[in-house]
Amino acid sequence: MYCRNCGKEVAEQAVMCVSCGVPPRSGKKFCQNCGAETNPAAEMCTKCGVRLATAVNPAEQKSKLAAGLLGIFLGWLGIHRFYLGYTSIAVAQLVLGLLGIVTCGITSLASWIWGIVDGILILTGRISTDAKGIPLKE
Known part of the structure; x- marks a missing residue:
């Protein structure tokens, strides 16, 4: 370099x-x-x-730990994706999560699994940037 x-x-x-x-x-x-x-x-x-x-301005960097934990605990609502700036994916997860009210939890379960997988991918570094391409800080 x-x-x-x-x-x-x-x-x-x-x-x-x-x-x-x-x-x-x-x-x-x-x-x-x-x-x-x-x-x-x-x-x-x-x-x-x-x-x-x-x-990279350090003030613009998002926390990898915060994003990962949001994904694991609130991922079914897409909160971690909103945090990282991926609003379209976040809205999709939110809609799936809330559709669980109508579908007896089937879509909520899918959204919950999706959130946990996202959280794990963030914590392991497989998802390492936010929507602007700024690397997540440790």
């Missing part, structure tokens, strides 16, 4: 670039994949074709 600010190679897990002292994904001058110079407004590197990384 390369620093987006100075273009020097950095470790994948690096929090700061040792060359320029800036978080490696916070710059907009170089590609993080190949180190080529990029246009600051570009979304993809013209040399290697990789989507250019942007710095």
Whole structure:
């Protein structure tokens, strides 16, 4: 991986670039994949074709633990999907859960199983981003 600010190679897990002292994904001058110079407004590197990384604001990151537990305990209502910003899926789970009133709980059971599976997938890291593509924080 390369620093987006100075273009020097950095470790994948690096929090700061040792060359320029800036978080490696916070710059907009170089590609993080190949180190080529990029246009600051570009979304993809013209040399290697990789989507250019942007710095993540920690305040925007959602909690992986909170999302997983919401999925396990309130997943039948789609609460965890609302939390992560997946509103269309959340509405589908909510409708299935509430349809259980009419279907004697059959659709609620399906929605409940779906929520538990989602919660487990979130906690194990299989679902690792929110609807905006921002990684979930540990």
